Amino acid sequence: MRFSKAIEELKPSDIREILKLTENPEVISFAGGVPDPNFFPVEEMKEITQIILKDQGEKVLQYNTTDGLISLRDKIAARMSTAGMLTTVDNIMIISGSQQGLDFSGKLFLDPGDMVVCESPSYAGAISAFRANQPEFIEISTDEEGMDLSQLKAVLESQQNIKMIYVIPNFQNPTGKSWSLQRRREFMELIRRHKMPVIEDDPYGEICFDSEKIPTLKSLDTDGFVIYLGTFSKTFCPGLRVGWLDAAKPVLQKYNIIKQSSDIHTNSLAQAEIDKYLDLYDFDEHISIINQAYRSRRDKMLEAIKKHFPGNCRHTCPNGGLFIWVDISEKINSRSVLVKALQQNVAFIPGESFYPVSNICNTFRLNFSNVNELEIEIGIERLGRVLKDELD
Amino acid sequence: MRFSKAIEELKPSDIREILKLTENPEVISFAGGVPDPNFFPVEEMKEITQIILKDQGEKVLQYNTTDGLISLRDKIAARMSTAGMLTTVDNIMIISGSQQGLDFSGKLFLDPGDMVVCESPSYAGAISAFRANQPEFIEISTDEEGMDLSQLKAVLESQQNIKMIYVIPNFQNPTGKSWSLQRRREFMELIRRHKMPVIEDDPYGEICFDSEKIPTLKSLDTDGFVIYLGTFSKTFCPGLRVGWLDAAKPVLQKYNIIKQSSDIHTNSLAQAEIDKYLDLYDFDEHISIINQAYRSRRDKMLEAIKKHFPGNCRHTCPNGGLFIWVDISEKINSRSVLVKALQQNVAFIPGESFYPVSNICNTFRLNFSNVNELEIEIGIERLGRVLKDELD
Numbered sequence: 001m002r003f004s005k006a007i008e009e010l011k012p013s014d015i016r017e018i019l020k021l022t023e024n025p026e027v028i029s030f031a032g033g034v035p036d037p038n039f040f041p042v043e044e045m046k047e048i049t050q051i052i053l054k055d056q057g058e059k060v061l062q063y064n065t066t067d068g069l070i071s072l073r074d075k076i077a078a079r080m081s082t083a084g085m086l087t088t089v090d091n092i093m094i095i096s097g098s099q100q101g102l103d104f105s106g107k108l109f110l111d112p113g114d115m116v117v118c119e120s121p122s123y124a125g126a127i128s129a130f131r132a133n134q135p136e137f138i139e140i141s142t143d144e145e146g147m148d149l150s151q152l153k154a155v156l157e158s159q160q161n162i163k164m165i166y167v168i169p170n171f172q173n174p175t176g177k178s179w180s181l182q183r184r185r186e187f188m189e190l191i192r193r194h195k196m197p198v199i200e201d202d203p204y205g206e207i208c209f210d211s212e213k214i215p216t217l218k219s220l221d222t223d224g225f226v227i228y229l230g231t232f233s234k235t236f237c238p239g240l241r242v243g244w245l246d247a248a249k250p251v252l253q254k255y256n257i258i259k260q261s262s263d264i265h266t267n268s269l270a271q272a273e274i275d276k277y278l279d280l281y282d283f284d285e286h287i288s289i290i291n292q293a294y295r296s297r298r299d300k301m302l303e304a305i306k307k308h309f310p311g312n313c314r315h316t317c318p319n320g321g322l323f324i325w326v327d328i329s330e331k332i333n334s335r336s337v338l339v340k341a342l343q344q345n346v347a348f349i350p351g352e353s354f355y356p357v358s359n360i361c362n363t364f365r366l367n368f369s370n371v372n373e374l375e376i377e378i379g380i381e382r383l384g385r386v387l388k389d390e391l392d
Numbered sequence: 393m394r395f396s397k398a399i400e401e402l403k404p405s406d407i408r409e410i411l412k413l414t415e416n417p418e419v420i421s422f423a424g425g426v427p428d429p430n431f432f433p434v435e436e437m438k439e440i441t442q443i444i445l446k447d448q449g450e451k452v453l454q455y456n457t458t459d460g461l462i463s464l465r466d467k468i469a470a471r472m473s474t475a476g477m478l479t480t481v482d483n484i485m486i487i488s489g490s491q492q493g494l495d496f497s498g499k500l501f502l503d504p505g506d507m508v509v510c511e512s513p514s515y516a517g518a519i520s521a522f523r524a525n526q527p528e529f530i531e532i533s534t535d536e537e538g539m540d541l542s543q544l545k546a547v548l549e550s551q552q553n554i555k556m557i558y559v560i561p562n563f564q565n566p567t568g569k570s571w572s573l574q575r576r577r578e579f580m581e582l583i584r585r586h587k588m589p590v591i592e593d594d595p596y597g598e599i600c601f602d603s604e605k606i607p608t609l610k611s612l613d614t615d616g617f618v619i620y621l622g623t624f625s626k627t628f629c630p631g632l633r634v635g636w637l638d639a640a641k642p643v644l645q646k647y648n649i650i651k652q653s654s655d656i657h658t659n660s661l662a663q664a665e666i667d668k669y670l671d672l673y674d675f676d677e678h679i680s681i682i683n684q685a686y687r688s689r690r691d692k693m694l695e696a697i698k699k700h701f702p703g704n705c706r707h708t709c710p711n712g713g714l715f716i717w718v719d720i721s722e723k724i725n726s727r728s729v730l731v732k733a734l735q736q737n738v739a740f741i742p743g744e745s746f747y748p749v750s751n752i753c754n755t756f757r758l759n760f761s762n763v764n765e766l767e768i769e770i771g772i773e774r775l776g777r778v779l780k781d782e783l784d
Contacts, residue, residue, distance in 0.1 A: 001589050002555060003646060004503045004525070010649050034455055042449035049441045057434035061629035063426055096488060096633075096655040103654045107524060111396045112504075128653040132499060133396070163394060197393050237453035239660040241488075254395060257402050261520040262495045263488040267659040268631040 006134045014353040022347045028379035030366040031347040039290050048276040064268040066260050068094025072275040084219035091246050096266045098231040098243035102129040104258045105199045109163040110135045117165040121354030123173045137356035146179030156194045164197045171204035171321025174354045174365040188220045198226045204321035209295040224248030235287050240270040297368040300376045308384030322369040332390045334364040344382040398526045406745040414739045420771035422758040423739040431682050440668040456660040458652050460486025464667040476611035483638050488658045490623040490635035494521040496650045497591050501555040502527045509557040513746030515565045529748035538571030548586045556589045563596035563713025566746045566757040580612045593621045596713035601687040616640030627679050632662040689760040692768045700776030714761040724782045726756040736774040
């Protein structure tokens with residue numbers, strides 16, 4: 001069989017291959033990007049699902065509209081507006097997790113050879129999704145405040161076939177870094193000047209350990225350049241595969257056409273479950289309970305890193321999200337660290353897959369949301385030993 | 393914004409636009425391809441969901457493997473094997489409805505300018521899904537036994553860049569026609585000679601009013617050329633968006649990579665619900681109840697057509713599935729019939745969207761599964777009057 005050119009070149013996700021190894025219960029896994037299932041509202045889901053099936057069973061089990069359940073879209077629009085992103089139900093489409101929004105964005109904007117700009121490093125799942133359309137990637141460095149705008153400006157001024165910019169300004173995957181408000185404002189000025197579509201991926205914005213959130217790009221966007229991706233996978237339950245996409249109406253219509261032929265619509269029972277949860281329970285309270293736990297785990301992990309890692313390891317100190325990013329001596333390859341860590345029953349994700357172009361082998365990503373504090377202490381201690389051995 | 397070339401050209405589905413008009417409860421709609429929600433096992437779903445959330449709530453609400461729930465894949469493999477399609481759990485991936493299998497197949501095989509062969513007419517949703525990859529379509533006529541193999545042979549021998557063949561041999565959408573066993577055998581001989589991948593879309597195979605089913609292409613395939621798409625949307629509940637794909641292992645691996653970056657995995661609560669239903673209930677009994685009802689409706693519709701349509705309307709007499717296909721005088725355009733029918737509160741789908749290349753305007757599709765016998769009598773009578781008026 002002769003496959004399409006894009007698919008011939010696509011490789012299985014490195015991350016998902018490593019995650020398979022972590023299925024062994026003895027492994028302390030810092031690898032996934034996974035919420036702690038202890039916080040899933042299982043009892044509430046039982047109650048909610050009974051109500052939905054009783055009141056509207058035939059409706060939620062039937063085919064539904066591609067845009068998604070209007071009452072859920074309504075609630076999402078209200079939540080976004082409260083968070084400073086003024087929007088309406090007509091700007092929102094329900095998608096099967098925000099990953100689907102990445103796949104659709106690739107389809108919507110990219111022809112083979114077109115260029116897509118992203119942070120360096122960036123989310124591996126976005127890179128794979130975009131690759132299906134055979135684009136070229138341009139990586140832009142980030143500092144402590146966000147994307148380097150002089151680099152971005154130079155690229156936007158010199159390249160004609162850049163079709164979109166993909167960014168994760170809040171508690172980025174993989175680094176955990178957030179952009180400063182100032183940098184976001186300057187970025188949006190550049191975007192307005194170049195009239196460039198921006199995919200703002202925001203799965204972690206609500207997993208925020210600070211008392212104040214920094215406004216999203218969407219909330220600074222007056223002209224409809226920002227396409228915003230949200231999800232219930234980190235704050236509610238990823239197994240339901242429900243996320244959303246907010247875009248200017250003419251752009252949303254294009255996404256709707258793509259969704260029609262991709263999977264017709266997202267599971268409507270799942271949409272109704274989340275809608276009913278938002279009706280009956282205090283979602284913000286739920287999120288704040290998760291955030292308290294994750295914040296303690298982040299603290300514990302930073303403390304353990306300080307105690308056990310070699311002194312020349314640099315790492316981020318995120319104020320939210322699920323990840324800490326580690327930068328080790330250039331003499332060490334994080335893949336060979338992983339091989340040795342797995343022998344000690346500890347797992348993480350080597351940084352390589354987060355760079356679409358660069359060949360950087362001395363970084364890795366640690367997840368702190370789905371491990372308890374004891375596991376963090378033991379796992380980081382073991383990992384520290386492996387790193388010190390490698391440096392010797 | 394500059395969109396990708398494929399998307400610039402994609403138009404909203406005609407069918408979904410018409411379906412919006414049928415939301416008015418006064419409209420008798422023969423338009424959808426929709427099962428009757430009265431047969432959805434709502435009470436069973438309540439019971440099942442409670443059991444799943446109690447026993448494995450955290451598991452089904454968490455991220456899961458891209459392939460899908462192993463126990464569901466196992467049961468699907470067993471059902472397929474019983475139906476003559478010898479297969480294993482390792483050949484099966486769960487997808488979000490069989491529509492997703494069409495989208496993925498386009499991605500897997502088609503580069504811009506590649507050719508895809510299909511029946512004339514064919515499923516409009518498949519045509520849209522493939523169009524996202526900018527292929528050229530080759531339509532092959534069908535007679536009462538299936539695809540015209542002399543046409544197909546000529547095309548396969550003369551064209552170098554045909555990448556796949558898409559067919560619906562059982563109770564086809566839109567015509568309701570099925571291929572004879574003899575035609576299927578000859579088709580597979582041709583396939584073996586040309587080593588050509590075949591997408592066999594089989595959403596209607598189990599909606600069979602005959603006592604004996606004709607073997608699928610998959611069951612006649614000894615060399616792994618057939619990629620088989622199945623779904624629970626017609627026999628169970630479409631709102632859950634659960635289907636499956638069966639392919640040779642190296643091909644399935646490619647589909648798995650595509651699914652990883654498209655939506656990670658299909659809603660796992662829905663997978664577990666179907667799995668548990670298959671455990672606790674008699675699915676074949678459920679299907680036979682549906683089939684009895686649909687068979688009566690088909691009978692009623694054929695009878696009403698005979699009584700009310702003008703004598704020169706030809707139509708199919710399907711032994712299963714959801715549709716009857718009508719061929720009217722070439723003097724009449726089925727779109728203008730639709731406009732007048734909608735004024736009489738009757739809807740159907742004009743045939744145009746089912747031809748990727750041909751410009752044929754005098755056919756239309758009638759659905760009989762989601763209307764009762766009284767609605768069929770009244771709706772077909774009204775439609776008959778519109779057709780007779782148009783012929784005058």
